[in-house]
Amino acid sequence: MFYQPIVLSKGLYSVDTRHLACYELHWHSDLEIIYCQKGTFDVRIDGTDYHVTPGQTLFVGSAQPHEYYDCAEDNQITLLRVGSVFFGSALFMEIAKKQFGTAVIENNAEILNVFTRITELCNKKESLENKLEMQGCIYSLVSLLLKHLPRVSYRSAGQSKRITYILNIQKTLDHVSTNYDKEISVEKAAQIAGYEKNAFSRIFKQATDTSFHQYLNNYRIKKACILLLDNADTVSKIAENVGFQELKTFCRVFKQITGVTPSEYRKQQVKREE
Secondary structure: OEEOOOOOOOOOEEEEEEOOOOEEEEEOOOEEEEEEEEOOEEEEEOOEEEEEOOOOEEEEOOOOOEEEEOOOOOOEEEEEEEOHHHHOHHHHHHHHOOOEOOOEEOOOHHHHHHHHHHHHHHOOOOOHHHHHHHHHHHHHHHHHHHHHOOEOOOOOHHHHHHHHHHHHHHHHHHHHHHHOOOOOOHHHHHHHHOOOHHHHHHHHHHHHOOOHHHHHHHHHHHHHHHHHHHOOOOHHHHHHHOOOOOHHHHHHHHHHHHOOOHHHHHHHHHHHHO
């Protein structure tokens, strides 16, 4: 089982309509909300299996280990991933601490209407009006899920531990998401979280299964991948925009993480879209 980083998208959340493929056991601090439009898939959350069919909504809470398997070839879903970057740390942690007796909601007209609108907005031209409406839809959707999912009082020991880990470093994760283009030392990251350096490094490793330096590099490179496809800036400019002061270092780290150079990555992705 591995930790999946917080949402890495152009905005405050990630939402798209696509086929859901099988995915190995992992966990993350973000909420993952899936509306099944077509086909079926199976998911195991904290050891409980669910078979999701069209019209059903799946809610994966913060720090819940889950894996997707037996995904039908014709399935189609709308997937929303949203976390503290969108809600803010305080509100998100209130949501993250909620516990539910099931992860699946049967056909619900209110939720269906919101997800239908979210899907429509995904296919519309980006504008300020559409951005604001999308954010409103996300708030409405999460509110409906909290309203309709049956509440329970218990939480698994593993999930409690993972949530505690995330709580301990959440301020640092938020800082990375908004300041990845600036220099962030381990000392600075530790100070933001309220720990001395050695304690912070140990806690960060427990929370994310990686070091702070590795996490920051991975975050920057994933942001760079988005920029390489979304604009025509030079590789040197993109390196600067994601926090690398030297192009040589950026290219070396990029290849270590992706297996190809930035230029090769851009060419490969363009060919796939042709």
